[in-house]
Amino acid sequence: MHIFKKGDSDYQDELNSNFGETSAELKQATAEIKAWVASQITASNQIPNVYLAEGVWSLNSTQTITPTKALTECRVGWMFIFDTYNTSNGQPRNTDYTAFIVPKNFAGVLSIPVTAANGNLTYKHVRINNTQIIGLDGNNNTDSMTVVMKGVKEV
Structure with missing residues (x-):
């Protein structure tokens, strides 16, 4: 060397x-x-851009949604997607969306502010646990019936 x-x-x-x-x-x-x-x-x-649950729910007391991924398994939580609903033809309007994020450490009853088809502020009431979203009786009023949940995504 x-x-x-x-x-x-x-x-x-x-x-x-x-x-x-x-x-x-x-x-x-x-x-x-x-x-x-x-x-x-x-x-x-x-975060995959896929629905964990997809459908059309008025969230009355007979409806329970079970997303494909538990709330605590999500990075941040669940995002609910709402749309206005035409009660005359029974179809979502696909025009006025509202998104609401539920943190992954939450469990209990939520009153979610959404805009009804007539433009009024109304609320969707749900009970949430780690694996389910459960509709409540408070979703049966006139304005609330013009809003439906269309899906649950991970955030």
Whole structure:
């Protein structure tokens, strides 16, 4: 092994050669590490854009919704999607949506503010536990009947 000293005739050439090889290897390793880190961040931050439950529920006292994922298993919680409902033809209007987020550590009764088909503020009342959303009798008033839950998503 030859030790190069500053001032040797080929010192600079050897230094540049070593640095060039190291630099190329370092750049490749850095690129691989960055790609791996990016994939891990993307994978851990993505929440699937799928419904855990989908349908049309007025949330009366005979209706219970069981999402496919428990509340505590979600990253943040559940997001309820509401829409106005045409009581004449029995179909959602697909125009006036309301979203409401339920934190994953919540259990109990909620009164959720939603906008009725006539524009009035009304409430949907539900009881929530870790695995179910249970409708309540308070959802049978005129304004409340013009709003339905269309789905539950993970947030």
